[in-house]
Amino acid sequence: MQSKPTAVTHEVTNQAPPLTGHDVADDPVLLEGVRREGAAWSLDDLHRIGRRAGSEEVRRWAEEANTYEPVLRTHDRYGNRVDEVDFHPAYHSLMDVAISEGLGGSAWADERPGAHVARAAGFMVWSSTEAGHGCPVSMTYAVVPALRHAPDLAKTYEPLLTSRVYEPGLRTPTEKAGLLAGMGMTEKQGGTDVRANTTAAVPQPDGTWRLRGHKWFTSAPMNDLFLVLAQASGGLSCFLVPRVLPDGSRNTFRIQRLKNKLGNRSNASSEPEFDDTVAWLVGAEGKGVRTIIDMVTSTRLDCVLGSASGTRAALAEAAHHARHRSVFGAKLIDQPLMRNVLADLSVESEAATTVALRLAGAADRAQHGDESERAFLRLATAVAKYWVCKRQPAAVAEALECLGGNGYDELSGMPRLYRDAPLNGIWEGSGNVNALDMLRALAREPASLDAFRTEIEAASGADARLDTAWRELQGELTLTEDAPLRARRVIERAALVLQGSLLVRHAPAAVADTFCATRLAGDRGQAFGTLPPASDFAALLDRLPAGL
The missing domain is CATH 1.20.140.10 (Butyryl-CoA Dehydrogenase, subunit A, domain 3)
Incomplete structure (x- = not known):
């Protein structure tokens, strides 16, 4: 007796194919806006970013960066504080493209009219693939005008913040080819009301300051430099805090924990503690905001x-x-x-x-x-x-x-x-x-x-x-x-x-x-x-x- 053919129960039909292999920048609204706002010269670069963003490889990076979330290591095997955060390689791949394509601080070093528009359009196209890694990219872009309130610090760090080199890992900032920046403003007792901050800043004879206190929501703790608000005798002030000091030693930046967030999960957000942390004043004392x-x-x-x-x-x-x-x-x-x-x-x-x-x-x-x-x-x-x-x-x-x-x-x-x-x-x-x-x-x-x-x-x-x-x-x-x-x-x-x-x-x-x-x-x-x-x-x- 001849057996009946096996029924086909899992034939896949009427499903959309994956949205890959396209140019994300192929968008009339975006392209018209870039031309209108003065950055038509950047369209070839934008389409290159768009084709990369629309690739199957980058879609996989986005999935992996969010599936394998950042992991905090507070100590090494011997009990020494290290306060490092490990990321999946996909996250570093996303960051590498973003920085090398000029989506970090490089627009500030580009004198061409429309440079910031070109950077904005590239940021829109690339961050559409995965939003979390956009946080450190954005803060690195944004720190430059604030840092210029301290010309000597800007002279040292701005060329590295505007670099197109992504170089992760904690090392002496001036020995790296490119830097990332973050900020520490809010505290758990104040939130938006930063004038309620209690982190204290004390001046030192050598011109530096020492910070003592905590922050409640500081993203991208593995960045190299942070602008931090703290209370000085003259009022709330802004300070530059590097993770690694000029002599190569680690600055005190104790990461208490990583936030367990609703979204933005590829990006680490942390609660750092400062204890005799070395800092440099940015702007006038009492004018931190x-x-x-x-x-x-x-x-x-x-x-x-x-x-x-x-x-x-x-x-x-x-x-x-x-x-x-x-x-x-x-x-x-x-x-x-x-x-x-x-x-x-x-x-x-x-x-x-x-x-x-x-x-x-x-x-x-x-x-x-x-x-x-x-x-x-x-x-x-x-x-x-x-x-x-x-x-x-x-x-x-x-x-x-x-x-x-x-x-x-x-x-x-x-x-x-x-x-x-x-x-x-x-x-x-x-x-x-x-x-x-x-x-x-x-x-x-x-x-x-x-x-x-x-x-x-x-x-x-x-x-x-x-x-x-x-x-x-x-x-x-x-x-x-x-x-x-x-x-x-x-x-x-x-x-x-x-x-x-x-x-x-x-x-x-x-x-x-x-x-x-x-x-x-x-x-x-x-x-x-x-x-x-x-x-x-x-x-x-x-x-x-x-x-x-």
Whole structure:
């Protein structure tokens, strides 16, 4: 009797192929923004980074760096303190590319107009592969303007912080070919209220200082140098703390533990303890916040870049899935309701990317002496930091849902994007901190509002809905007694008006019209995928990142 053929139960069909082998920089929104903000000369380099970012190898690095998390070694086998953190080789591979491609501090050593825009675009493309290692890269970029408050220290360390050489491991800083930097601001009793810090600084006869105290959340503890806030007799001050001293001995930097975080897991975050720790004063004594704010401002810019990048990465995964998955006899990308969801996410992502690159352009021009751009950056950074970072978790969650159950599987990479999504909203000031910082800028730096007004009114008369929203917002910007209570409402509206002005001037008509109709005039529901039926879905979907 002939046996029946074995049933085939695991034939794989109707699944999207892995999103690898493509150019992450092949994105019309990104490329147009880079050209507009003055860095067209960098596009060949950007596409090289994009092709590397889209490779199967780099996707594997991202998975491994998050699967095999950093491990703290407090002591060696003999009982000596070593305070070292071990990383998987994949993490070092990601870092090596980031630094060698100039995504750390090298833009500060590049005099070409647009250098900071080129670096911002590269950071967006590369960090879309894996967000965690972007933290030390970002801090290394951001430390340079703050360190310049101490010219002698900057002369020694800036050439190494702007190097394109990634050289991990604790050694004498001046004997390395490249350095990484971090910061230590918050303490467990104060958090955002850094003036409540208790870490003490005592001056020494040789011109150095000694620190004693602790920090609650210091990321990338294996970096070479840290800017640290501590209380001196003259008030809260900023200090440079190297992990290794000029004579080659270890500075006291006791890592109490690594944080067990929701996301950003490839990157180590720690609680260091200082005990007779050697430090050098940066800036004037008692002016620590004023000194380190230059670093904070640059890292806030990177928060916007990172959130725009994470939103775009999630959208790319959702669009890729929809292009290949069939349901009810048609591709998902052709199903009306899915088209609405993807089009809505595309508008959200384009608005985030456009404002992020506008900030990068302002930062670049401010470095070349444009005071109006510096004033614009003062207010716009707080506004964009609040809103773009606030929108990322919602957008990533919606993109994850586009994959259905496949998106909930760790192997899809979407859960990692989702876990990483809330970080930038917290790092370098939560939503409340940035909303109050907006009020501070309005009160103390009226030139920032003038520059913001000039930016918005560059689109005056182009869209009645934008004009109405701006007119209403100006009434809300009045610093009345209840301004702190209204601050979130105002900063949200300011972000939407800023994005609307940029899109009306620079995006295709379909994108600008949809944004103004839905985000400014309110013609949409509360969730993504509720665009009005008259929307030009074909034109909106043309703005999706290129697929395979």
